[in-house]
Amino acid sequence: MTENSFEPKIIAFLCNWCSYAGADLAGVSRFQYPSNIRIVRVPCSGRISPPMLFSALKQGADGILVSGCHPGDCHYISGNLFARRRFALFKNLLEFAGIEPGRVNFTWVSASEGERFADVVSQVTEAVRQLGPFNRF
Amino acid sequence: MNNVNDIITQELRAFASSLLESGEVSAFLGFAHGSLPMTTRPFVAKTPEDAQKLVWNSFCVLNLANYLPALLKSIEPPRGPKDPPPEGPLPKAGVIATGCWSRNIVVQTQENQVDRSRLVIAGVSSRGMVDRKKVLKALDGKEITKIEEKDHDLIVEADGAIKELNRWSVTRDNCQSCVHSSAVVFDHWIGPKLDDRQAPNRFKQIEDIEKMTADERWAWFSKEIETCIRCYACRNACPLCYCETCFVDDSNPQWVGKSIEKADAAIFHLLRAFHCAGRCTDCGACESACPMGIRMRLLTKKLEKDVFELFGDEAGMDASKPLTMTTYKLEDPQGFIFEPKHGQKKE
Amino acid sequence: MKTIFLNEKELLALLASWCETFDVYAPNDGKGEDAACSVIGWGKIASKEEFYGVLPDKIAKGVHKTSIKPFFFPQPETLVTFTSDNKPCAPLANTVGQKRLILGVRPCDARSVMLNAMPYRDDPYYQANQNKTVLVGVGCNEKAITCFCEKTGGSPLGTDGLDILITTLGTGFALEALTNQGDELLGSQGAALDEALLAEFTKRRESFAADAQKANSTPSLKGKDLMSLYQSKIWQDLSQSCINCGACTFLCPTCYCFDIQDEAIRKDKGSSNACACGTGGCACDAPSVRRIRYWDSCMFPLFTKHASGHNPRGTKEHRVRNRFMHKLKYFPDRFGALSCVGCGRCIRECPVNIDIREVMTTLLAVD
Structure with missing residues (x-):
């Protein structure tokens, strides 16, 4: 299998209020982005707990994208701020245990940032493609 | 004493x-x-x-x-389970x-x-x-039958032999x-x-x-x-x-x-x-x-x-x-957040 | 059945010859990973140098850190696999894999295989694992401080469950065939024990057997009234320090409780779980499921929790009581022997030093 023919499967956890709407806008505005992502819509990035990300990885995801509202924009005021602390530590812990840095990604995309969403997805997909299939577990 | x-x-x-x-x-x-x-x-x-x-x-x-x-x-x-807590x-x-x-x-x-x-x-x-894993290691896995503790040393008896270990090192x-x-x-x-x-x-x-x-x-x-x-x-x-x-x-x-x-x-x-x-x-x-x-x-x-x-x-x-x-600050570090390079998306 | 005498060189040659027909396993430090078997603390050996390290006089006294239980009761064991398109994916139970021989087994561990076979009498998986395994034991000349096999009905030179028992004797080793298979394995090697050695060998065994008979607490425990033990006040004190982990039960060679569940297996390329059946070579490509049997422990609250939410063994005290009562009372009442072989692993590794020997003494004192 050559590097380029590998199509990674990326699970994207998007918050309902900003990032999911951002993805919607990307579609409506016809920004192109790779079809490698499978979107899971969650109420808020604060809803996402590490076991969910592990489940995705264990069941065959090659990469993960988590996206919420920009700090200060959370529909629930502070959900993404709690999430930010959680993910800062979680990402470091994963990398500490040897999961490659590009595997699990966190970002902010607002409802008006269709283009940013397309950029994020394209670049994350490309990075995960470079890493190859996830076979740590 | x-x-x-x-x-x-x-x-x-x-x-x-x-x-x-x-x-x-x-x-x-x-x-x-x-x-x-x-x-x-x-x-x-x-x-x-x-x-x-x-x-x-x-x-x-x-x-x-x-x-x-x-x-x-x-x-x-x-x-x-449904009784109220006792008074006092x-x-x-x-x-x-x-x-x-x-x-x-x-x-x-x-x-x-x-x-x-x-x-x-x-x-x-x-x-x-x-x-105790360190003590066992220091004694090459020998079975420890007795150990006596001093302020800075451990006197370990293992399989008949007696060994003195620096306490802090283990x-x-x-x-x-x-x-x-x-x-x-x-x-x-x-x-x-x-x-x-x-x-x-x-x-x-x-x-x-x-x-x-x-x-x-x-x-x-x-x-x-x-x-x-x-x-x-x-x-x-x-x-x-x-x-x-x-x-x-x-x-x-x-x-x-x-x-x-x-x-x-x-x-x-x-x-x-x-x-x-x-x-x-x-x-x-x-x-x-x-x-x-x-x-x-x-x-x-x-x-x-x-x-x-x-x-x-x-x-x-x-x-x-x-x-x-259980808390957060608005200015918490977020260097880990993925920032896309604008306009570099493929196709 | 014959008993032969070999010197070190002859023994090494014999061990090496077994490698041709068997996968040979012996105690090691890590996890012996190979396709057929991965058991923590026991690895496959092939070279003469490796054999040297596991010669009966080189093995540390007492039992190895982990028991041979996983050879017979793997963690996890795949019972069945199936796919969403209803095509069977893998050969199931009773697969006769490569015959294997486990070297350096202490008599207590061998006895545990025999004891576990009682409740697993009708279990095809356990039976299959047992049928393809030859146990070559190493008799103990001295006891570790946690050893108490004689209290449980075993002996440092016990032969239960073994095919061959090797004992260091004089300048060499006595190899005693205990089953027909063991007899065959010894072949026409070596000489019979000479009179002096035979006398020493017999004397040692008899003295151990006499000690064991004296110390054996099985009859007295069986004689105790079940309900008075059950309702005794001792359990509260005993369970006080227990943290309810499963270290004791998982390290125990005679704990055999399990749970079963179905697991989806991801099969895309590059995954370490490339195939549910573990063979990796099958053609199935539908999402597949494996039904696994994995170790469970009576120390865990979930072990007895009902679907209703009720838990008949809801407290730590209940669970501690069950563990000891099962080993020292229920099992002996049902099968005739304690479900404990006196290996002492639980004493050695219990984080809070709960000592089953003290429990036995306490139980024997209950009227």
């Missing part, structure tokens, strides 16, 4: 028995001798006579805070606490697991607890990197009080691992957990673990597989450690309890380092501050 442990043991017995005698506490939690060399067993004294069985030595490796929520409940007068103050329990244990008591207070007003804490300065990794060795909350002090330790670099072990490449780290981590038998001794020895249903027991959805295969063991260890983020005091009970010698403490130590460096917090040092993961 100039051995520090003997002095502490005597003071502890006297203090515990006076509390039990006067009825100020209904139970006193400490350690008693174990049946093998280098073991102790957590012990609840309920009478002044019981208190004479309490001991203090370098093998008190478990964290007594772990027992407190259940102990406090067990000394309450019996009542049905509930019975108290005494406990001996080192720096890390007392910090765990603070965390438990913050999380409403124990009621501080029902505890009488006998503070003590820990001089570092001995890692203390646990977490004790060697500890900075808060004296209880941070207490009602009474036992033994000599030591100042905070100046550990040369408390995160050295972690930094060494961080320097490795991702593949090397994965190789290290895989090797570390390969002998995990999923007995959950690490989880159950931990004073932070008190959930009614643990994530490993959830079945719908099931977050973690039940086998000892790599994926399941890795997810278990990473999630267990992550649950301790911002709460772990690096007491080392998990590692000491592990029958297989897995150094899972390195994961929680990594979290402790990040919590300290990113958010400036140390768990259990200040009961008036919220726990790291």
